[in-house]
Amino acid sequence: MARDGFCLDLEPPTGEAAVVGRDALDALIAVLRADGYEVIGPVRRDGVIALAPVTTLGDLPTGWGDEQQPGHYRLVGRDDDALFGYAVGPHSWKAELFPPRADLYEVRRSGSGGFEVQASPPDDRPRAFLGVRACEVAALAVQDRVFLEGATRDPVYARRRAQAVVIAVDCGDPSSSCFCASMGTGPRVTGGFDLALTELATGDALVVRVGSDRGAALLARIPHRTPTRDELDASREVSRSAEQLLRRRLDTTGLRELLVAEVEHAEWDAVAERCLACGNCTSVCPTCFCSSVEEVTDLAGERAVRRRSWASCFSQQFSYLNGGTARAGIGARYRQWLSHKLSTWFDQYGTSGCVGCGRCITWCPVGIDLTREVVALRTRPSSATAVGMSLAEEL
Amino acid sequence: MRYRVRAHFRETHDVVTVVLDPAEEPVPVPRPGQFCMLWLPGVGESAISLSGRSHPDEPLVHTVRAVGPVTAALCALGVGDEVGVRGPFGRDFGLDDPDLDGADLAIVAGGLGLAPLRPVLYRVLDERDRFGEVTLLVGARAPEELLYPDELERWSRSGAVAVFQTVDRAWPNWPHEVGVVTQLVPLLRGRVDRTWAFVCGPELMMRYAARSLVGRGIRPERVLVSLERNMQCGFGLCGHCQLGPFFVCHDGPVLEWSRVESLMAVRER
Ligand SMILES: Cc1cc2nc3c(=O)[nH]c(=O)nc-3n(C[C@H](O)[C@H](O)[C@H](O)COP(=O)(O)OP(=O)(O)OC[C@H]3O[C@@H](n4cnc5c(N)ncnc54)[C@H](O)[C@@H]3O)c2cc1C
Ligand code: SF4
Ligand code: SF4
Numbered sequence: 001m002a003r004d005g006f007c008l009d010l011e012p013p014t015g016e017a018a019v020v021g022r023d024a025l026d027a028l029i030a031v032l033r034a035d036g037y038e039v040i041g042p043v044r045r046d047g048v049i050a051l052a053p054v055t056t057l058g059d060l061p062t063g064w065g066d067e068q069q070p071g072h073y074r075l076v077g078r079d080d081d082a083l084f085g086y087a088v089g090p091h092s093w094k095a096e097l098f099p100p101r102a103d104l105y106e107v108r109r110s111g112s113g114g115f116e117v118q119a120s121p122p123d124d125r126p127r128a129f130l131g132v133r134a135c136e137v138a139a140l141a142v143q144d145r146v147f148l149e150g151a152t153r154d155p156v157y158a159r160r161r162a163q164a165v166v167i168a169v170d171c172g173d174p175s176s177s178c179f180c181a182s183m184g185t186g187p188r189v190t191g192g193f194d195l196a197l198t199e200l201a202t203g204d205a206l207v208v209r210v211g212s213d214r215g216a217a218l219l220a221r222i223p224h225r226t227p228t229r230d231e232l233d234a235s236r237e238v239s240r241s242a243e244q245l246l247r248r249r250l251d252t253t254g255l256r257e258l259l260v261a262e263v264e265h266a267e268w269d270a271v272a273e274r275c276l277a278c279g280n281c282t283s284v285c286p287t288c289f290c291s292s293v294e295e296v297t298d299l300a301g302e303r304a305v306r307r308r309s310w311a312s313c314f315s316q317q318f319s320y321l322n323g324g325t326a327r328a329g330i331g332a333r334y335r336q337w338l339s340h341k342l343s344t345w346f347d348q349y350g351t352s353g354c355v356g357c358g359r360c361i362t363w364c365p366v367g368i369d370l371t372r373e374v375v376a377l378r379t380r381p382s383s384a385t386a387v388g389m390s391l392a393e394e395l
Numbered sequence: 396m397r398y399r400v401r402a403h404f405r406e407t408h409d410v411v412t413v414v415l416d417p418a419e420e421p422v423p424v425p426r427p428g429q430f431c432m433l434w435l436p437g438v439g440e441s442a443i444s445l446s447g448r449s450h451p452d453e454p455l456v457h458t459v460r461a462v463g464p465v466t467a468a469l470c471a472l473g474v475g476d477e478v479g480v481r482g483p484f485g486r487d488f489g490l491d492d493p494d495l496d497g498a499d500l501a502i503v504a505g506g507l508g509l510a511p512l513r514p515v516l517y518r519v520l521d522e523r524d525r526f527g528e529v530t531l532l533v534g535a536r537a538p539e540e541l542l543y544p545d546e547l548e549r550w551s552r553s554g555a556v557a558v559f560q561t562v563d564r565a566w567p568n569w570p571h572e573v574g575v576v577t578q579l580v581p582l583l584r585g586r587v588d589r590t591w592a593f594v595c596g597p598e599l600m601m602r603y604a605a606r607s608l609v610g611r612g613i614r615p616e617r618v619l620v621s622l623e624r625n626m627q628c629g630f631g632l633c634g635h636c637q638l639g640p641f642f643v644c645h646d647g648p649v650l651e652w653s654r655v656e657s658l659m660a661v662r663e664r
Binding site for chain 1: 397418436437438439440460462463473475476477479623624625627628630631632633634635637639640642645661662663664
């Protein structure tokens with residue numbers, strides 16, 4: 001639930017709560033797979049918690065945690081065998097609904113100067129998402145606004161989203177990059193899920209909350225029992241203590257207006273000195289939605305595929321116009337990104353574009369931290385604008 | 396949708412106008428100020444404004460400057476070649492708006508910016524009685540860069556439109572003005588309190604033109620500028636064309652100066 005109206009309000013859960021054991025969670029994966037779902041969940045891979053297909057509960061990174069700082073990520077062993085004892089990693093569910101690369105059309109030359117167009121076959125396997133965090137449920141709601149309720153409905157997203165089963169999990173051990181509480185999105189999942197899990201500190205019990213009819217039907221097919229009052233209290237306590245651990249803050253008061261007012265702030269030049277324009281922040285962000293389309297041709301030039309790929313507003317080509325780039329300087333690109341996330345996103349979609357997941361902070365190779373950039377924009381004096389030239393002088 | 400080239404005309408050394416007939420179900424008729432995405436399979440796609448008549452009985456006409464791979468290939472099309480067309484996209488100049496009845500019009504074009512404004516002129520000439528004074532200010536870098544010189548002469552001679560032309564660099568016998576197009580603004584006919592302005596050209600030129608039009612007393616919400624940004628999708632999803640809160644492809648390309656002035660005052664926005 002958006003506690004301060006900066007992020008979207010989510011549909012509150014409908015159903016009751018239950019308690020399941022780990023074997024029941026394993027059974028849930030099996031049930032989903034039997035129904036034809038590809039279950040995607042957290043796995044330990046290449047030194048990070050990645051999101052990948054899982055077939056049993058054994059695929060999950062049991063007993064692993066993470067350590068995150070601006071520009072820093074490391075997996076660490078935990079002293080318990082928690083299933084979900086880490087915060088979000090570099091992957092997000094965005095990749096499942098808005099694929100990093102998708103073929104749109106295939107074209108073949110026919111005769112002299114003519115061609116035939118065929119839509120590329122869509123990859124529409126139904127997917128179940130296991131372990132969706134509160135900030136990520138919020139990110140899904142933001143992406144729904146973008147891809148389903150924006151200027152144009154994206155058919156790929158629409159098909160995949162309608163099928164996606166969301167099994168959320170409450171965070172018990174947020175990272176130092178997380179600031180979901182400031183954004184009103186976490187750490188507790190409050191809506192937008194089919195089932196939501198809380199891993200209790202003791203034993204192998206998980207409290208399950210039901211968020212939809214689909215979730216209720218799934219729960220009915222796995223062993224579960226009614227929770228005790230203590231178990232429900234313990235579940236809420238997990239979120240309370242997680243909230244205590246959230247150190248990072250973003251003050252959202254007047255933030256939308258701040259970014260409109262501070263377009264000429266000296267901080268944009270200061271951040272440009274450090275930013276590499278690598279675009280890591282946009283690719284790890286669960287809500288960034290920009291894309292480019294390129295034409296991929298075979299060697300003979302007889303066949304071409306139109307391919308949509310993720311794009312980043314940090315790249316030079318992103319705002320390319322004949323005769324140059326609209327945002328040539330890195331400061332202007334960082335300003336575009338941050339202003340979009342925290343300000344113009346509201347004009348376009350009625351919500352913040354940032355949900356406070358902290359990924360862009362952790363995965364920035366030079367540790368640029370948007371919460372500190374906002375502090376800088378609030379505190380340092382604004383620079384003055386130079387005007388008063390004529391067109392003939394500027395030419 | 397597939398279209399076939401009916402004819403093509405060379406306008407300047409790097410600008411070509413193509414006339415397209417539908418090879419299958421046609422796209423809806425673009426309105427003046429709207430654009431289509433023209434696609435050459437294997438090469439790519441570009442946003443190109445309507446430059447011909449906006450009418451269901453007319454072919455689709457686009458004027459293209461060769462600046463890169465796609466536009467160069469569009470300029471090199473031969474009669475009978477096929478082009479993919481998506482669209483039309485974007486917000487048009489809104490000529491149907493009854494507020495324009497009886498208005499004086501200031502049409503200001505810089506360089507290729509005359510192409511998207513030509514459909515406006517066609518429309519205005521078809522409904523000439525609806526409007527008061529109509530002035531067209533046209534600027535180009537050099538006389539040989541001016542688009543549609545014959546039509547400019549025709550419109551001027553007919554007396555229906557007051558046409559003023561200027562170039563940055565002239566040859567000796569150039570009969571018109573020399574200098575930037577904003578210097579022509581004082582020549583506007585009509586009354587500023589009932590003037591609507593349509594402006595298209597390079598961004599820098601539009602900024603100065605809009606400022607001088609407003610400086611003369613035209614209301615900023617009646618100064619319509621046609622913006623250009625990198626575009627990949629045309630329908631507000633790819634993100635490339637953003638300018639502050641606007642998706643230029645969807646909220647624009649035609650926007651009121653009153654809504655974009657502060658955005659365009661900031662460099663690299
Ligand atoms: C609303 C609108 C209307 C336009 N109308 C016309 C017109 O009537 N006639 C005309 O000749 N040109 C017009 N343009 C510009 C035209 O779209 C670009 O010149 C063209 O995309 C360049 O592509 P290219 O592959 O030839 O060149 P490159 O410069 O190599 O372009 C590479 C890519 O960059 C992007 N790009 C480059 N320049 C522009 C640009 N100016 N605007 C948008 N995207 C760009 C495109 O995505 C293109 O695929 C218009 C642009 C917009 C946004
Ligand atoms: S801007 Fe950064 S913290 Fe906000 S949602 Fe995107 S990645 Fe997460
Ligand atoms: S802010 Fe960091 S992650 Fe984003 S482009 Fe700059 S250097 Fe890369």
